[in-house]
Each structure stands twice: as C-alpha cells, then as structure tokens.
Ligand SMILES: Nc1ncnc2c1ncn2[C@@H]1O[C@H](COP(=O)(O)OP(=O)(O)O)[C@@H](O)[C@H]1O
C-alpha cells in the first residue's frame with residue numbers, strides 16, 4: 452500500500468506533463484529575451500564589488516533547471532566570496548550543486564534549460580568596477596574564460612583532444628590568448644609550462660599524444676593548459692577524483708604551488724573533505740543547493756557546527772585511528788523538484804529540535820568568519836537573514 456502511494460506521488464499525468472512543458476517554454480523564452488536585452492545594455496552587467504579584495508562574489512545566486520518533471524532548484528540563494536590569492540573549498544555530497552555553482556560563474560550552463568534566475572555573480576575587473584556575470588554577453592565571456600577564469604576538470608582525458616599532440620594543444624591556448632606571439636616564442640612558453648608542472652622530459656612530452664601519458668601526467672598537462680594565461684582564478688572541479696591517492700597529493704601540491712607563484716585564487720570543488728583539509732583557506736559546505744556552513748578551514752575542521760558538517764567529519768577516515776565502521780549519515784537528500792519548506796537536512800538530522808519544524812533556518816554568524824544555517828545557534832548566533840529563493844510562478 453505504502454509502495455503504491457509512493458509510486459503515485461512521483462507519477463506525472465500526461466496533462467501535467469504538457470502543463471510543465473508549456474510553462475518551461477514560456478519562462479525560458481522570456482528569460483532568453485531578457486538575456487539578449489541585457490547583453491545590449493552595459494549598465495545591466497557593470498557593477499561594483501562589495502569588497503575590492505575579492506575576485507568573485509556570489510550574491511544570493513539562484514540557478515534553476517526547467518526540466519520535464521518540474522523545476523530543479525540546483526542552486527538556491529547562495530552567498531560566498533573568493534578573495535584574491537586564496538583557496539576556497541566547496542564541499543558537499545554528489546548532486547548538491549557544486550558544479551552548477553562553477554558553471555554559473557563560467558556561464559557554461561546548459562541553456563535554455565538551465566538559467567540563473569536570481570542574484571548576482573560579481574567578477575572583479577581590477578579597475579574598481581566588476582562584471583555581473585549573470586548578464587554579461589557571450590563575447591565578453593569568451594575573453595574572460597581562459598584569460599581570467601580557467602577550469603580543471605575531474606577526468607583529464609575528456610579535456611584533452613586524443614588526436615593532437617600535447618605540445619600543439621598547449622600552443623593552441625597560448626596563441627588564442629596571445630595572437631601577436633611568434634611561433635618560436637609560443638613553443639618556448641609551452642615548454643616552460645610543461646616544465647612548470649613538474650615534467651622533466653619536456654621535449655619528449657611535447658611530441659606525445661594524450662594516450663601515451665598516465666592519468667597523473669595528463670592532469671598535469673590540463674593544469675599547464677589552465678595556467679598558460681596566468682588566470683585570476685582557477686576552478687578545479689574534483690581535480691583528483693580520477694587519480695590514485697599518491698598522485699592526488701602531488702597534483703594538489705603542484706596546484707597550490709603554482710597558485711602562489713601566480714597569486715591566483717582557487718575554487719576547489721570536491722566531495723572529499725580530506726582534499727580540502729590540506730589546501731583550502733576557506734571552506735563552504737553545501738547541502739541540497741544551499742550553503743549550510745562556511746568559515747575558515749580552521750573553523751570548519753576544529754569546530755564543525757552544522758549537523759551535516761559534523762556528520763561529514765565523522766564519516767571521514769582518520770589516519771592512525773582504528774574504527775569498526777565509518778559513520779554513515781542516515782537517510783537521503785530530499786527530492787530536488789519538491790524541496791520541503793523546512794530545514795532540508797531535518798529528516799536526516801539527529802539533533803533536531805522543535806524549532807526545526809518551522810521555516811528553513813536563517814544564517815547565524817557564530818564567529819568572525821563562521822556562518823551556519825541551523826536553529827541550534829538561534830540563541831548564541833547573530834541572525835543574518837534567510838536564503839532568498841525565486842518564485843518561478845512570478846518569472
Ligand atoms: N543539465 C541539467 N539538467 C537538469 N538538472 C541538472 C543539470 N545539471 C545539474 N542538474 C541538477 O542539479 C543538481 C546539482 O548538480 P551538480 O552541481 O552537478 O552536483 P555536484 O555537487 O555533484 O557537482 C543535481 O540535482 C542535478 O540533478
């Protein structure tokens with residue numbers, strides 16, 4: 452009986468399905484028209500940073516997908532900053548919206564289905580003004596991507612072209628961003644980059660194809676490509692997930708070292724707290740499209756405060772500590788099409804109280820840089836406000 456009820460809850464009739472399709476078509480068409488109008492109006496994409504020391508500011512960003520089963524609020528009202536020269540780790544389990552956050556920043560969402568429907572993503576131009584990436588036209592984005600923001604992906608093989616030699620692939624990026632450079636200078640710079648990522652046999656690797664290299668070497672090449680233009684910010688989306696543990700540490704060290712040399716910032720996305728522990732200055736913990744806790748790495752690792760972060764810490768293996776079984780956070784993430792109107796973690800939370808049955812919790816400041824979205828801190832913390840969702844019916 453319960454099974455039958457469950458089935459019915461996730462069932463969509465053909466009438467409803469047609470309604471969803473019509474709605475999606477109408478809303479995405481309108482959003483695309485607005486987008487085209489914004490692209491023609493520099494005022495819509497020129498703004499100011501709240502703090503000029505930040506490279507990127509995510510300000511109440513909402514990124515939704517208009518799917519056949521309804522609206523998926525993949526990212527729903529997130530706020531955090533990436534200061535210059537700093538590594539910010541974005542952590543959370545698979546599907547919590549980490550990649551969608553970075554794709555929103557790069558303006559690489561699958562459109563028209565995926566749309567940033569609310570908030571501002573400010574990117575520092577360095578001259579006192581900033582781009583609001585949400586409204587920035589493609590032409591400008593093309594020059595920002597690669598020049599200012601570059602990306603390293605999880606699977607190095609998919610970012611490299613199997614039919615071109617390594618040298619040619621790095622050359623191509625350098626030429627694209629420096630069209631005035633001579634052929635010799637381009638090759639010289641490419642060899643320099645190959646050396647910089649710790650590969651001794653530069654000339655040899657220059658003439659090799661991707662399949663001739665190991666996974667770790669390929670990821671080094673991807674880093675070389677990403678850094679070829681000294682970007683202001685590097686987005687590394689699960690950069691070591693596909694690599695062996697011993698290689699992981701080497702790649703992270705390399706990334707950190709190069710970042711310091713170039714004074715770039717890193718947005719390090721990972722589901723693995725261990726990766727963040729050694730590298731990030733700040734940590735943002737995401738759960739079901741929202742930020743549940745953020746603070747310095749020290750705050751997050753020494754005084755994890757949100758029950759979800761506490762659970763993540765307990766489920767992380769610790770070297771030298773013997774345990775029978777690693778902790779497993781019970782339950783599941785709620786259905787992304789029908790998010791509840793109370794705390795998204797409530798049904799899995801072992802610390803919930805009466806207040807938790809009310810609205811989604813606001814953010815509470817519990818230290819200079821430590822913010823947590825949980826009613827447990829209602830008394831001691833300073834209330835900062837609620838995450839702002841967008842009502843899609845009003846779009
Ligand atoms: N192209 C898409 N169409 C529909 N839903 C998507 C799309 N891309 C991502 N999503 C949804 O957005 C949510 C966040 O995804 P993602 O950011 O990729 O998670 P992760 O934290 O693992 O990187 C997921 O629920 C996912 O199903």
Ligand code: SF4
Pocket residue numbers: 757758759794795796797798800801802803804807812824825826827
């Ligand atoms: S608000 Fe309540 S249910 Fe949500 S995480 Fe905090 S204690 Fe748990």
Ligand SMILES: [Mg+2]
Pocket residue numbers: 549550551688
């Ligand atoms: Mg991802």
